Amino acid sequence: MKRTKIELFVNLLVAVAISLIVNFSYLLLLFGDERNEWRPRIPKPNVECPGEGLLAVSPDGHGYLLYPDHESVYVPSHRIRWFDLKTGDRLVVDVNPPRGDGAHPSLNRIYELNGETFDYSKYFNVPSQALEISVQILFYFLCSYLLLRILLRSHERSLATADRVRAVALVLLVIVAMFMLAPVTNPRSGTIRPNCMLKHMFDAVLLLKCSFTVIVSLLYGWLRRLVRRQQAVEMEIEQLKNESLTARYDMLVGQISPHFFFNSLNSLSMLVRDGRQEQALDYIEQLSYCFRYILQNSQNTLIPLSEELKFAEAFTYQYGIRYADKLFFDFAIDDRYLDWRLPALSLQPLLGNTVKHNTITKSRPLHVSIRTNDGRLEISNPIVPKLDPEPSTGIGLKNLETRWRLITGRQIEILNDGRTFTVRLPLLTPEKA
Numbered sequence: 001m002k003r004t005k006i007e008l009f010v011n012l013l014v015a016v017a018i019s020l021i022v023n024f025s026y027l028l029l030l031f032g033d034e035r036n037e038w039r040p041r042i043p044k045p046n047v048e049c050p051g052e053g054l055l056a057v058s059p060d061g062h063g064y065l066l067y068p069d070h071e072s073v074y075v076p077s078h079r080i081r082w083f084d085l086k087t088g089d090r091l092v093v094d095v096n097p098p099r100g101d102g103a104h105p106s107l108n109r110i111y112e113l114n115g116e117t118f119d120y121s122k123y124f125n126v127p128s129q130a131l132e133i134s135v136q137i138l139f140y141f142l143c144s145y146l147l148l149r150i151l152l153r154s155h156e157r158s159l160a161t162a163d164r165v166r167a168v169a170l171v172l173l174v175i176v177a178m179f180m181l182a183p184v185t186n187p188r189s190g191t192i193r194p195n196c197m198l199k200h201m202f203d204a205v206l207l208l209k210c211s212f213t214v215i216v217s218l219l220y221g222w223l224r225r226l227v228r229r230q231q232a233v234e235m236e237i238e239q240l241k242n243e244s245l246t247a248r249y250d251m252l253v254g255q256i257s258p259h260f261f262f263n264s265l266n267s268l269s270m271l272v273r274d275g276r277q278e279q280a281l282d283y284i285e286q287l288s289y290c291f292r293y294i295l296q297n298s299q300n301t302l303i304p305l306s307e308e309l310k311f312a313e314a315f316t317y318q319y320g321i322r323y324a325d326k327l328f329f330d331f332a333i334d335d336r337y338l339d340w341r342l343p344a345l346s347l348q349p350l351l352g353n354t355v356k357h358n359t360i361t362k363s364r365p366l367h368v369s370i371r372t373n374d375g376r377l378e379i380s381n382p383i384v385p386k387l388d389p390e391p392s393t394g395i396g397l398k399n400l401e402t403r404w405r406l407i408t409g410r411q412i413e414i415l416n417d418g419r420t421f422t423v424r425l426p427l428l429t430p431e432k433a
Helices: 002-022 022-027 077-082 129-154 161-182 204-273 277-297 305-322 347-356 393-409
Strands: 052-057 063-067 068-076 089-096 106-113 184-187 190-195 303-304 326-330 339-341 366-373 376-382 413-418 421-427
Touching: 002 129, 002 204, 063 303, 129 161, 129 184, 129 190, 129 204, 161 204, 204 277, 204 305, 277 305, 303 305, 305 326, 305 339, 305 347, 305 366, 339 393, 347 366, 347 376, 347 393, 393 421
Parallel strands: 068 106, 326 366
Antiparallel strands: 052 063, 052 089, 063 068, 089 106, 184 190, 303 339, 366 376, 376 421, 413 421
16 A cells, blocks of 8 residues: 555656646746746848828728828738727737738737837736646646556556556547647637647647657656566565575474474483483473574574574583583673674584584583674584594585575575685674664
8 A cells, every 4th residue: 555655656756847848938938027928929021111001902901001101011911900990990010021022011010009019918818827827737737647547557567458458548539639738828819728729739849748758757657667666576585585584494303303393302201210300390391492492593683693693502401311421602792782682593503513413522522612703603613523533414504604695685605624614704883774
């Protein structure tokens, strides 16, 4: 729901931007010095004003200004109709030069009519600029928004082919309707009408505005489609990572449980046979904590170091019973790192490997160090190979490397100088976890 609202808001902003750009020339009028005064577009004359002339209107609607000592001036019929001119009107005008041999000069601009200053605003009922701009901006905003909604909807993967075809048809329909219904102002009547109601529909400016709206909307829809595809691919990759991580956790739990459970029962039976009831009870309590921790955190990603250390203490307690006075785990943890995070069950394979691959006797006890240093958790032990080493697949350490890289984005360090084996795990601060 939140994502839908954000996309709706973005579409509205883009539609507003397109509408404002398309109507940029209209917006400039608001900042003109004469924005409240209409001025007709009349070409500049090349002939001086001949003075006051007398109008004569012919039956076909055309007229001529007659001068006693000057050539007559042609007055087009549409000027006579617009300005309600009649035979006998006295006009002061400027004129345009003749367009060819034998032609008369033509009327350019009227200055006086029957001795009074001629007012063009009486004959042109131009709507207010605020109204005209509002209509233009609203129209192109609605067209842009409809196009964006249809385009972005058509890019969704869940849509069937028929729905996509229907979306393309709707886009074409909106484009045609936009050109037909585009608002055009008639300066003579002062009305704003759809383009389809005018005699001349192929206006270059209107075609440019409609084309710009369509092109920008299509381009933005295409870019949004690419972004959505990229996001979908990233989500699929992340989902695959999580599924892979879950599978590895499950595999790790499957490796831990049978082997660890079998050895733990052997140690527990030894305590029972020896009659060490208190130790047996403590052993059962630590063993239950270990399995509860494994089951509860098998699907978790990151946990505080303090919780992992509690599990490590319970886990090493089992080894302490099995290898009494022969195996020692030395913890040196800085309290400031207790809230730092690491993937769950990171210490179990490392502690298990120290026992699995080294000789442990009373004459040669094994000391395993677990300490923090410079934002890392270090587990190290001297290398004392067994005379009859157990076969190793390296799955536990490889799983740990892979999980750490997927979860934290960092690499663990594995150091082996022939005398000491050390693994360094970079911890994550609570803010980055």
